[in-house]
Amino acid sequence: MKINTVSTFPRIIKEATKYGIVSNAVKNKLININHFSLINDLSQGDRIDDEQYGIEPGMVLSYEKSYKLFKRIKTLNPNTKFIFTSPKGTKLTNDLAISLSSEKNITIVCGRYEGYDQRIIDEYCDLEVSIGDYVLTGGELAACVLIDSVARMIKGVVGNENSVTSDSLMESMLKGPVYTRPKIYRGKKVPNILLSGNHANIKKHLRKTSLVTTLKKREDLLENTKISLEESNQLKSIKKEIINKNIYIALVHYPIENIKGETIKTSLTNLDIQDIARSANTYGINKYFITHPVKEQRMLAEKVIQYWSNEKVRKNDNTKHSSIDKIILKNSLNSAIREIRAKHGVRPITIATDARMVHNMTSYSTLRDRILNIDKPVLIIFGTGWGLTKSTLESADYILKPVGGYYEYNHLSVRSAVAIILDRLLGCKF
Numbered sequence: 001m002k003i004n005t006v007s008t009f010p011r012i013i014k015e016a017t018k019y020g021i022v023s024n025a026v027k028n029k030l031i032n033i034n035h036f037s038l039i040n041d042l043s044q045g046d047r048i049d050d051e052q053y054g055i056e057p058g059m060v061l062s063y064e065k066s067y068k069l070f071k072r073i074k075t076l077n078p079n080t081k082f083i084f085t086s087p088k089g090t091k092l093t094n095d096l097a098i099s100l101s102s103e104k105n106i107t108i109v110c111g112r113y114e115g116y117d118q119r120i121i122d123e124y125c126d127l128e129v130s131i132g133d134y135v136l137t138g139g140e141l142a143a144c145v146l147i148d149s150v151a152r153m154i155k156g157v158v159g160n161e162n163s164v165t166s167d168s169l170m171e172s173m174l175k176g177p178v179y180t181r182p183k184i185y186r187g188k189k190v191p192n193i194l195l196s197g198n199h200a201n202i203k204k205h206l207r208k209t210s211l212v213t214t215l216k217k218r219e220d221l222l223e224n225t226k227i228s229l230e231e232s233n234q235l236k237s238i239k240k241e242i243i244n245k246n247i248y249i250a251l252v253h254y255p256i257e258n259i260k261g262e263t264i265k266t267s268l269t270n271l272d273i274q275d276i277a278r279s280a281n282t283y284g285i286n287k288y289f290i291t292h293p294v295k296e297q298r299m300l301a302e303k304v305i306q307y308w309s310n311e312k313v314r315k316n317d318n319t320k321h322s323s324i325d326k327i328i329l330k331n332s333l334n335s336a337i338r339e340i341r342a343k344h345g346v347r348p349i350t351i352a353t354d355a356r357m358v359h360n361m362t363s364y365s366t367l368r369d370r371i372l373n374i375d376k377p378v379l380i381i382f383g384t385g386w387g388l389t390k391s392t393l394e395s396a397d398y399i400l401k402p403v404g405g406y407y408e409y410n411h412l413s414v415r416s417a418v419a420i421i422l423d424r425l426l427g428c429k430f
């Protein structure tokens with residue numbers, strides 16, 4: 001593979017590629033690296049950067065001053081793929097490195113200051129690549145990372161190909177722990193299985209430790225890992241042991257807002273009783289509180305619950321009806337909070353939900369990690385009618401962003417919203 005680099009400081013890249021496996025790959029002619037300087041072609045006193053148009057500070061790499069160099073590189077390498085390093089680019093992953101390793105000729109372009117004038121990017125860029133969600137002062141280090149990660153994917157660059165294919169992030173998994181001699185040091189032993197010589201068992205062990213390491217450190221990767229049903233069940237059991245089991249939900253019928261913003265009571269909806277209980281059971285919710293201040297409405301709920309409880313007995317417990325045990329009827333949200341507090345000795349963290357955009361809403365990704373890993377009870381509060389009142393929203397510790405599509409219409413039934421929200425917060429992705 002031929003790699004060209006375009007930068008202000010080619011020496012940074014030259015130096016970084018002088019060592020180890022990458023330098024061997026150059027010596028063995030598996031890769032050939034050529035460096036072009038943005039500065040070399042400039043006449044004395046001239047600059048490659050210029051002031052940015054508009055109102056923002058910072059200098060921009062000039063289209064006019066860099067064009068000649070880009071044109072020359074394209075003439076010398078008509079089939080080259082121009083890869084601009086940029087924090088705005090596609091995130092560099094192992095898969096991207098593998099895909100780039102099959103290119104014959106790439107040109108890695110490094111920016112400085114505010115980056116390149118958009119017109120040179122529009123004219124030459126085939127791909128923008130970011131090496132992570134942070135901003136570097138220049139693209140040279142990003143180019144080094146790109147060269148290193150792509151080079152080791154080229155056949156022959158790493159001596160033992162197995163050590164590349166078994167690496168972390170291959171097949172969307174992390175590698176488990178590794179050990180070397182001695183077998184025991186300071187009383188700490190290497191796992192016996194690795195010393196057993198039984199290749200089949202060692203292979204199974206390595207697969208298991210790899211999956212467990214991925215679960216613990218980067219569960220998001222497992223979404224794209226090919227795993228068997230048995231492995232999926234094993235991972236779920238491990239996860240169940242460590243996550244918060246004290247997450248509650250409440251469905252509020254008073255105080256609620258109507259379309260005019262007035263505070264009202266809403267009527268109980270029969271479907272919300274069993275459907276939400278089933279969602280609660282699916283996502284490991286501890287208890288589902290239905291709160292209503294009107295005794296007759298609670299009695300109605302009790303009647304429905306009784307009906308499903310009888311069905312549960314009649315159908316031998318082994319059905320969707322077992323979810324009915326999750327329900328607790330209360331006359332107010334506060335009495336649900338008091339019950340959780342009495343059970344755990346602390347007030348639950350409260351999370352309100354709303355279909356409308358209000359200030360200070362929290363994202364699902366922020367709350368997911370927090371509530372799954374915290375050792376405190378959590379109560380997620382759902383409204384009926386036109387939603388929870390302003391005072392209920394304001395008294396919650398967090399308000400979640402609404403779920404929904406890109407359209408103005410947003411009138412999900414609360415039971416649908418509960419299912420979506422619980423999946424975003426507590427759903428298993430593998």
Ligand SMILES: C[S@@+](CC[C@H](N)C(=O)[O-])C[C@H]1O[C@@H](n2cnc3c(N)ncnc32)[C@H](O)[C@@H]1O
Nearest residue numbers: 085086087111114115130131135136138139142
């Ligand atoms: C200071 S940055 C320019 C950032 C630009 N003002 C912005 O907000 O997107 C200068 C150069 O560093 C390189 N760079 C910075 N962060 C990077 C990243 N995360 N990945 C790849 N290259 C990066 C790029 O070459 C970029 O043109």
